[in-house]
Amino acid sequence: EAGVAQSPRYKIIEKRQSVAFWCNPISGHATLYWYQQILGQGPKLLIQFQNNGVVDDSQLPKDRFSAERLKGVDSTLKIQPAKLEDSAVYLCASSLADRATTDTQYFGPGTRLTVL
Amino acid sequence: AQSVAQPEDQVNVAEGNPLTVKCTYSVSGNPYLFWYVQYPNRGLQFLLKYITGDNLVKGSYGFEAEFNKSQTSFHLKKPSALVSDSALYFCAVRDLNSGYSTLTFGKGTMLLVSP
Numbered sequence: 145e146a147g148v149a150q151s152p153r154y155k156i157i158e159k160r161q162s163v164a165f166w167c168n169p170i171s172g173h174a175t176l177y178w179y180q181q182i183l184g185q186g187p188k189l190l191i192q193f194q195n196n197g198v199v200d201d202s203q204l205p206k207d208r209f210s211a212e213r214l215k216g217v218d219s220t221l222k223i224q225p226a227k228l229e230d231s232a233v234y235l236c237a238s239s240l241a242d243r244a245t246t247d248t249q250y251f252g253p254g255t256r257l258t259v260l
Numbered sequence: 261a262q263s264v265a266q267p268e269d270q271v272n273v274a275e276g277n278p279l280t281v282k283c284t285y286s287v288s289g290n291p292y293l294f295w296y297v298q299y300p301n302r303g304l305q306f307l308l309k310y311i312t313g314d315n316l317v318k319g320s321y322g323f324e325a326e327f328n329k330s331q332t333s334f335h336l337k338k339p340s341a342l343v344s345d346s347a348l349y350f351c352a353v354r355d356l357n358s359g360y361s362t363l364t365f366g367k368g369t370m371l372l373v374s375p
Contacts, residue, residue: 184367185367186264186367189363200362248309249306251303
């Protein structure tokens with residue numbers, strides 16, 4: 145079974161530029177998550193989708209971050225404009241369903257963003 | 261609010277010795293607990309989880325974890341460490357009674373196994 149795919153793996157941009165990350169979850173997984181992992185910290189949830197609807201975006205900085213999950217499969221996360229403090233690894237995860245809160249989340253390899 | 265504490269930034273152990281990585285948690289309802297491992301430049305890999313039942317949970321790569329409700333702990337253990345176990349380990353908790361509650365991660369513990 146293929147895992148969660150993410151691209152690009154690395155991205156370097158200057159502050160105030162925009163950037164987008166892509167995620168393809170495990171086939172059949174209804175729930176998709178985007179996490180931000182700052183160096184030295186654990187992952188922090190940014191947004192959670194169930195199918196193509198947003199379940200939780202309470203920690204997403206909506207003035208600069210946006211995300212969508214068209215057709216309930218792939219997802220993109222965008223930052224516009226980027227700030228220095230956005231330098232982090234952005235992890236995508238998926239799980240089979242969210243109604244069953246015992247579901248395991250499976251993570252992709254992440255995208256390491258450096259903002260100069 | 262739910263939270264996780266991993267009190268050790270780093271754990272050092274010699275190959276062949278037993279290892280323990282500590283985790284304590286706080287939730288208002290019943291906990292759902294995970295351990296994940298992260299290798300350099302890789303995403304998080306699932307190791308094991310506790311939902312209910314036997315307090316000793318067995319997972320991947322010979323790891324196990326012991327749930328202790330009275331101490332609100334979920335320590336990760338392995339009887340005999342390997343150099344290849346060196347990685348960053350994360351404990352995470354979710355409240356089983358909170359519907360769409362998020363998974364809250366600890367800050368991670370770096371495990372270094374010396375030859």
